[in-house]
Amino acid sequence: MKKKILLPFILTLMAAIPFSFHQGFAAEPLSIGAVFSITGPFSFLGEPERNSAKMLEEQINAAGGIQGRPLKVVMEDTKSDEGQTVLSVRKLLEKDKVLAIIGPSTTGESMAIVPIMEKAETPLISCAAGLSIVTPKEELDRIFMAKTFEMPKRQNKWIFKTAQTDTSAVEKIYEHMKKKGIHRVAIITVTTGFGDFGRQELKRVAPSYGISIVADERYGPKDSDMTAQLTKIKGTNAQAVINWSVGPPQVIVTKNWKQLDMKIPLYQSHGFGSKRNIELAGGAAEGVLCPLGHILVGEKLRPDHPQKAIIMNYKTEYEKRFKAEVSSFGGYAFDALLMLRDALRSVGPQKDKIRDYLETQIKNWPGVSGIFTMSPQDHTGLTKEAFEMIVVRKGDWAFAD
C-alpha cells in the first residue's frame, strides 16, 4: 500500500537524475553567460538587453569571431525573480562553464549573485544600476554614514557594471536644479529595489547641492493611480517633484501630474528613457525633464562627439533588426558584451586576465552608454557626465537649458 504512494514520488525525483550525467562539450566556442529578466515584470529591461546581446554576438561571429573562435552567448531567463537568477547563474557556471556573465537586469537580482560570482572567481558585468552591486557592504555602509557625500574607494573584485549608477543621475538632476534655483523638492518613489535605492540616494546627495526634501511619497509597482500622493505633494511648498521608477508607473505619474495641473516641474529618473513613455503619456509628458544617456539623443549629438559613431551604428542596426526604438537598457548589455570582446581579443579566455583587463584597460572607452573609465576604485566607469539633461518637447527629446 505504501509502495503505491511512494512510487510517483520517487519517479519524479529520479526524473531529475538523467540530467546530472549530461556532459558539457569541449570549449571550442568562447562561452559567455547572459542572465536577463526576459519574462516577468522586468522584461522591459531584459528584452532589449537580450536583443542587443544576440545582435552583437552575431555581428562578432559574422566578422570571424574572436581570434578565430566563435562567440557563444548562453542566454538564461531570470523571470525577474532572484531565486531563479541564482539557479540560472549556477547553471551557467557549472553546466556551461562560461568565462564571464553579463546581466542581470535589476539590482536585486544582481545582489543575489554577487557572492556566487566572487566565490567562483568569474567576472560579472551587471546591467543594473545599483551602487551596492559593485561595492562591498562595509564600504557602502561607511560612505552612507559619512558626514559629507562621497563615492566608494573599494569595489568588489570580480563585479563590474555598465549601467550608470543612480547616484550620477541624481547628481545630474540636482545640478540642473541648482542652476535653476530650485532648493525645495518633493520625491515620489516606487517600492522596488530601483525606486528604493533612488530614494536613498536622493536623500543622501541632496544636502551637498543645497536641496531639502519636503515630501517623501511612495507607491507600489502595480498601482493604478498616484493622484493621492501627488495631491499631498501639491499641498506642500515643493518647487519641483522627482519621480523614481521604471516601467508603467512612470507614465501614470506623468499623467496624474498633468491631470492635477501641478505647476511645478516634474523630473523623472533615467529610467524614463524610452519614446514609448512619451507616447503612452499622451501629451502629458510635455515639459518633463530627465537625465538620459547619450544613446537616446544620438541623432542630436554633434558629429565629432566621441560616442556618435558607436551610438549611430548600434541604433541603426538595432532598429532595423528589431523594429523597435533603442533604449538605455539594451545599451548596457551591448557595452558589457563589447567590453568582454575587447578583453578576450586582448588577453584570451582566462577569467583572471579578463578581470584585470576590465579593471585596468577600459580607459576613455566609448560605449553607447557613455565614455567608460574603470579603475580599482570604480567598477562602473561612468560619472554624471554620461548623462545629458533632457526635456520632452513636441513629443521628442531635446537638450534642456
Next chain:
Amino acid sequence: MVMAIFIAAFPPLTGMNNYWVGILIFVGIHSMTTMGLSLLMGYAGQISLGHAAFYGIGAYSSGVLTTKFGIHPIGAFGFGILLSAAIAFLVGKPTLRLKGHYMAVATLGFGEIVFIFFNQLSSLTGGPSGLSDIPSLRIAGHPLEGKAYLYLVWAFVFLFLIFSLNLINSRMGRALRALHSSERAAGAMGVDASLCKLQVFILSAIYASMAGSLYAHYVTFISPSSFGLMFSILLLMMVVVGGTESIWGAMLGTAMLTLLPEYLRGLEDFEMLVYGAILTFSLLFMPHGVLEGARKLLIREEKEKAKDG
C-alpha cells in the same frame, strides 16, 4: 521500509552537479512549507493564502539577526520559530473562527500586510533593496554548501515527514480528520475544534518559518518580493496539484511545480502559457491531485491484469 526506499533514492545523486543540487535544495525547502500547509488544508480542512508570510518571517528573522545583530544562526532560527508561532497564535485565534472563503481572504490580507511591512521597515529589513551578506551555515567552522546543504535540508524534510506522519496517526490526527468531515460531529465527540485548528495552524507556521530560515542562509540575499502573494499562491497550488489528501501528495506537487519551470526554460515567451496549460490540464484530468490520479491509474492497471490473469 519507507525509509529504505527513501535512502535508496539518494546515492544516485552523488553524480549530480551543483545546478541540480540547487534545484533539489529548493524542492526540499518548499516541501517543508507545503507539508505544513498540507496538514492544515488536507487534514484540518482550513485554508491559508498567506503562508509566504511565515516563510518570510523565518527568513527575515534569520537574516536580520545574523547580519545586523551578530546573533548565531541557531539563535536566529529559534527566534524565527518563536516569532512565527506567536504571530500564528495572535492571527489564528480570530481568523480560524471564520468559515471557508472568509478565512481565505483573511489569511490573504494577513499575508499581504506582512509583505508590506517587510517592504516598509527598511532600516531593519533593507526594504525593497533587500538584505544581503547573510552568512552561510557552518559546522565546526566549515561552511555548508552544495551537497552538504542538500543533505541538511533533506534531513529536515525527513524529520518533518516522520513527525507529520506520526501526528496524522496519533489521537490529535484522528481528531483533526474528524473535524474536517464534520465540525459538529467532532464537537459532539469531545474534540475541541478551535484548539485543534489553532495548534495545526501554529505548527504549519513553524514549518514554514524553518524553511524560510534555511532559504535565507542558502541564497544569502533576500528581498520582500520572494515572500508575496505569488509565493503563497504557488505553495497552495503545490498542495492541491499534488493532492490535498496526503502529505505525499503535497511533496509530489512541490517537486512537480519546482521542477516544471526548469524543464520549460527554453520556451521563453511561451513559458507562462505552457505552464498555465499544463496546470489546467493536470487539474482537469486529475482533480484530486496527481498522486490520486497516478494511484487510480495503477489500480486500474492492477484490475486489468487481474482480469486478464
Next chain:
Amino acid sequence: MSLTSQIIQYFFTGLTVGSIYALVALGFTMIYNATGIINLAQGEFVMLGGLLMAFMILGPQIPLPIAFLIAILTVTLVGILFERLAIHPLPKASILTLIIMTLAGSILLRGVAMVLWGKDPYGFPEFVRGDPVQIFGATIQPQVFWILAITILVVFAVRFFFERTWIGKAMSACAFNPLAARLVGINVRFMVLLSFGLSAALGAIAGAMITPITLMEYDRGPLLALKGFAAAVLGGLGSGTGAIAAGFIIGVVESLGAGLISSGYKDALALLVLLFVLWVRPSGLLGSPEESELRKI
C-alpha cells in the same frame, strides 16, 4: 492646495479605483452565488477588456462605442469558454480544486496576453476629450465621471436583472438551493455558464473604462483580483450590494490612507480594515451567517 481640496481629491480618486474594485467584486459575487467558487481569474477579465479595447482603437482604429461592444462580447466569450472547458467537466471536484483551477486559468490567460501583446503597457484616449473639471480645488478628469456613471448604470442593470427578469430570479434561486432549483426545472448548468459570462462582461467593462487613465498591461490582473476579492468578502459573500459598497469603501480608504497617513502603507490600511471587519463580523458587512455555513471549501 487646501486640506479640504486635498480630501475631495482623495475622495474622487478613491471613487475611481473603487468603481473598478466594485465591478470586480460584483463579478466575484455572481460566480460565487451560482457555483460557490471564487474565480481568481476575475482580474484577467479586466485586463483583457482593457487590452482588447486598446488593440482595436490603436490598430484598426475602430470607433470607440463599437470597440467597447466588441471587447465586452469577446471577453464574455472567453468567460464562457473558460467555464465550458475548465469548470463544467469537473462536476464532482471540490470547491478548492475548482478555485485552483481558476488560478491555473488566470496564469494561462496571462500567458496568452503576453504572447499576443507583449509586456508593454497600452492605453487609448479618454471616451470624450475634455479638460479636467475643478471641484472645490480638486481636479477631476472627465473619464472619472464616465466611470462613475457607467458603474451606477451597470449596478442598476444587474439589480434589475436579478430582481425583475425571469433568468435573473432563476440564478438567485440556484444560489440559494441548487437542488430545489433543479427540481423546479431550472437548468442549473446553464446558470453557471451565464454567471461566468456575466462576470467576464463586468470585468471587461471595468477594464475598458479604467485603461484611458491608468493604462493596461498583461499582468495588472492579480492585484485587482486581490482587491476585488477582498471587497466581495468585506461586503459579505453572496451580497451584490455589499460587494459594490465594499469596493468603493476599499478604494476610498486606500486613497485617503495614502494621502493622509502614509503612501507606503496604504494597501496595508485597506487590508487591516478588512481584517478587523471580518474579526468582528465574520460574515462581512452585509452577508448572512447561514450563507457562510453553507459553503465549505
